[in-house]
Amino acid sequence: MPLQIHQFPCLSDNYGFLLHDPASGETVCIDTPDADEYLRQADAKGWTITQIWNTHWHKDHAGGNSAIKAATGCVITAPAGDAGKIEGVDRVVDQGDSVALGAYRGQVINVGGHTLGHVAYHLPEAAVAFVGDAVFALGCGRMFEGTAPQFWASLERIKALPPETTLYCAHEYTVANARFALHADPDNTALAAYAEEITARRARGEATVPFPLARELATNPFLRADSADIQARWGDDPVRAFAALREAKNSF
Template sequence: MLEVHQFPCLSDNYGFLLHDPVSLETACIDTPDADAYLREAAGRGWQITQIWNTHWHPDHAGGNAAIKAATGCVVVAPEVDASKIEAIDRMVKHGDVVSLGGYSAQMIDVGGHTKGHVAYHVPEAGMAFVGDALFALGCGRMFEGTAPQFWASLLRLKALPPQTMLYCAHEYTASNARFALHADPDNRELAAYAEEIATRRAKDQPTVPTKLDRELAANPFLRADDLMLQTRWGGGDAIATFAALRAAKDTF
């Protein structure tokens, strides 16, 4: 089975090393901190062979050049964001496949946070690395995309198997939970989830990864097609509801 090593980076990022124990290949999922990635890989005796970038922001691709110089790894990055990413060897888009040993990751277009953001879905392992497109109880800010684009991206993630583990790039969950309770105050699943999050964060425990089925029940951004949320926020249209929720979160 694939192994995921998760560790904190920078102020609130998570670093992920994805390792295939058969082929001994290891992929960095984004590169917020080159020194941290190299140190964590060396500590586990893993050789970095690939980098999989989700989008161009420096806290996701800023370590590419240093890690490639140290390891000779192959850098995979989204085609639309490629002009802003260093050291790319292969550009990918929606529907493309990359391999790590005997495992394949499918590219999902999740543009909205940036125009070219992609997620890496590994069906056989039941996991998806979603960068800043989706967070536990939240989603990324809409810096470059449009509400229709971002909602279409979230629909692609909603369509994954419900047991998929989502590896989000930041520990934003406590803040997201406060907004979610404001946005959807009558949601019992959300209330229970928020209590669990508070307990975990009080113990300095991570809230990532999260499972898709739980997000489908409690994450207001994935529930913009819910009639009750539409009545509260958007007047009967999923895109308008998503846009209203995103705008409200930006100033919450």
């Protein structure tokens, strides 16, 4: 039976995700920005939460751990590099480790940069990846703790996933990201078309998450820091171009 993914808005601009394996009956929370909402959503679906997979330590990603664990007895998996700042951790993971939801196996990818230990969870069989705040539609997270070389290496790991992978990020930031992307890469016709679609979708109240990696590879300026077009404007190698883009976005 196929993996079921339930996406719902929470807090001001977060998305919550519940993954459910019908065969085993297991349900995983991807991050826990709002414990009450996660518990309500799981109850409405008739699902019992058995696990939490945290991507990083920020409160809008791990703040609901303790309450959900108290209510369900679930097992919490968290990134090794951030685990000291996360409550209730039962298991730590890093690059090359795996997680399991019933018969589904997820690969852990180190995507440090936004925080030092940030990880993503890639489920190849379902062709999905949960990337937290490492990558957004047309953007990437602020570089709060990491360095530009570290963050660029993390983005390269995401870029190396199969292009048909669907990415689930944690926030609805796409309209603002599109404005900056058009400034950063003004001659990109695929980006211009994507930005128009985003505007229309948000006007209809539709989410812009999830999104295909293939489209981001063609339009997301942060993932394109190794392209000639971006480097002509922002820096003569990928790390310098990425660093310049990230600094510009901070004050855009």
